[in-house]
Amino acid sequence: DQANIGVTGLAVMGRNLARNLARHGHTVALHNRHQQRTDDLVAQFGDEGTFVPTGSAAEFVAALERPRKLIVMVKAGGPTDAVIEEFAPLLEDGDMIVDGGNAHFADTRRREKALRERGLHFVGTGVSGGEEGALHGPSIMPGGSREAYASLGPILTDIAADVDGTPCCTHIGPDGAGHFVKMVHNGIEYADMQLIAEAYDLLRHALGLEPAQIADIFRDWNTGRLDSYLIEITAQVLGHVDAATGRPFVDVVVDQAEQKGTGRWTVQTALELGVPTTGIAEAVFARSLSGGAALREAARGLPGPARAPITGAAAETLAADIEQALYASKVVAYAQGFNEIQAGAAEYDWPIDLGAVATIWRGGCIIRAAFLDDIRAAYANDPALPTLLTDGGFAEAVRDAQDSWRSVVATAARLGIPAPGFSSALSYYDALRAQRLPAALVQGQRDYFGAHTYQRVDRPGTFHTEWATRDAAEHEV
Numbered sequence: 280d281q282a283n284i285g286v287t288g289l290a291v292m293g294r295n296l297a298r299n300l301a302r303h304g305h306t307v308a309l310h311n312r313h314q315q316r317t318d319d320l321v322a323q324f325g326d327e328g329t330f331v332p333t334g335s336a337a338e339f340v341a342a343l344e345r346p347r348k349l350i351v352m353v354k355a356g357g358p359t360d361a362v363i364e365e366f367a368p369l370l371e372d373g374d375m376i377v378d379g380g381n382a383h384f385a386d387t388r389r390r391e392k393a394l395r396e397r398g399l400h401f402v403g404t405g406v407s408g409g410e411e412g413a414l415h416g417p418s419i420m421p422g423g424s425r426e427a428y429a430s431l432g433p434i435l436t437d438i439a440a441d442v443d444g445t446p447c448c449t450h451i452g453p454d455g456a457g458h459f460v461k462m463v464h465n466g467i468e469y470a471d472m473q474l475i476a477e478a479y480d481l482l483r484h485a486l487g488l489e490p491a492q493i494a495d496i497f498r499d500w501n502t503g504r505l506d507s508y509l510i511e512i513t514a515q516v517l518g519h520v521d522a523a524t525g526r527p528f529v530d531v532v533v534d535q536a537e538q539k540g541t542g543r544w545t546v547q548t549a550l551e552l553g554v555p556t557t558g559i560a561e562a563v564f565a566r567s568l569s570g571g572a573a574l575r576e577a578a579r580g581l582p583g584p585a586r587a588p589i590t591g592a593a594a595e596t597l598a599a600d601i602e603q604a605l606y607a608s609k610v611v612a613y614a615q616g617f618n619e620i621q622a623g624a625a626e627y628d629w630p631i632d633l634g635a636v637a638t639i640w641r642g643g644c645i646i647r648a649a650f651l652d653d654i655r656a657a658y659a660n661d662p663a664l665p666t667l668l669t670d671g672g673f674a675e676a677v678r679d680a681q682d683s684w685r686s687v688v689a690t691a692a693r694l695g696i697p698a699p700g701f702s703s704a705l706s707y708y709d710a711l712r713a714q715r716l717p718a719a720l721v722q723g724q725r726d727y728f729g730a731h732t733y734q735r736v737d738r739p740g741t742f743h744t745e746w747a748t749r750d751a752a753e754h755e756v
């Protein structure tokens with residue numbers, strides 16, 4: 280029997296995707312560099328559906344019905360290129376290679392172009408949801424051609440998560456669009472995690488609460504507008520007690536956050552596109568700072584303010600204020616992420632539907648949350664929304680949150696508790712709404728030392744002031 284789809288690269292993500300496909304009635308050809316993994320999968324999960332285990336690349340290709348659909352689930356970078364080079368020569372016109380790894384969108388653009396010239400479809404596809412998502416329903420962000428999506432779409436939609444019957448999968452746009460959107464998803468994931476971590480840190484050190492108490496607060500928040508997968512697992516992690524020591528788990532983990540690079544890519548790309556994604560940048564830098572063990576050791580003795588935990592009625596308000604600050608900062612981080620997608624779409628000529636992106640992030644992925652449905656609604660209401668912050672609902676919620684937000688940022692500063700995510704989000708909000716920015720002064724400085732010129736508010740043209748002359752005469756250039 281020929282398989283209607285194949286998966287090569289059977290580490291945990293590939294294995295679980297293959298199982299998900301088989302569980303949905305697809306006949307799945309299997310391939311892995313070391314055949315042992317293929318055999319293990321069939322031995323352990325063979326009864327979940329119809330698998331066609333294969334040994335060599337040629338056998339794998341021969342097992343697939345045409346046009347062939349190969350899902351590649353290997354490490355991004357060199358290993359992905361190696362697998363493409365292994366299979367492309369064995370494929371025929373119209374066959375499709377789906378890259379489900381966390382590839383950089385620029386690599387995906389390059390690969391798509393090269394394979395298109397060879398008559399093959401290359402479908403860079405973002406897959407989010409971790410191991411569990413891959414097995415039970417991820418959020419899927421396919422790029423590539425419309426033509427490829429026409430035949431892949433029904434299969435991907437079938438295995439994706441769904442929210443109220445709407446699948447968490449949609450064609451994002453050509454070539455690298457899917458991986459671009461997945462990259463920004465991960466950037467937002469970093470920002471959201473950092474903001475939650477700051478909320479925890481404030482509850483712990485401004486209020487003096489224990490992790491188990493904070494877990495209860497997060498559980499409570501998870502019943503409201505912050506309802507999300509990340510808040511839910513935060514409560515689980517904070518409630519967990521280390522078996523070996525009996526201490527809170529969070530206290531026995533080394534406080535240095537690692538990263539595999541997708542958050543950094545999001546920020547690098549934002550810098551190139553000129554989109555201020557300060558929330559994501561702060562999150563990436565916060566991880567880097569945490570990892571700078573020697574620097575932190577050297578600086579540990581630097582003076583800070585006296586910290587007396589806040590108690591009584593003030594404590595009650597502070598916990599509620601932190602919820603408001605977290606929510607408002609989260610709106611900023613998501614607004615920035617969606618603006619980066621908008622800028623990427625403009626730069627690369629991708630017709631990305633932001634509302635559709637929010638829709639497929641409502642389930643399956645790491646940032647899945649009730650909140651994403653509000654973002655979907657905001658873009659449904661106005662597809663050309665300049666920023667989520669000006670959407671009626673979000674604008675109102677942030678307006679109502681802002682006193683609390685300001686007070687939390689002030690409290691953090693007063694007590695010497697770092698809150699880079701909360702405070703930079705607030706600065707972004709204040710900068711966006713400012714009538715005048717000190718950028719006018721920066722322009723003056725640039726013109727002074729470098730004759731870089733400026734524009735005037737009262738008439739068109741480009742001007743320079745002769746700063747070195749006695750009368751500082753201005754002339755149009």
Ligand code: 6PG
Nearest residue numbers: 407408409465538539540541645
């Ligand atoms: C997902 C996750 C997934 C992975 C991250 C972790 O959407 O399923 O984002 O892609 O867990 O890459 O990233 P870091 O290791 O960089 O934190």
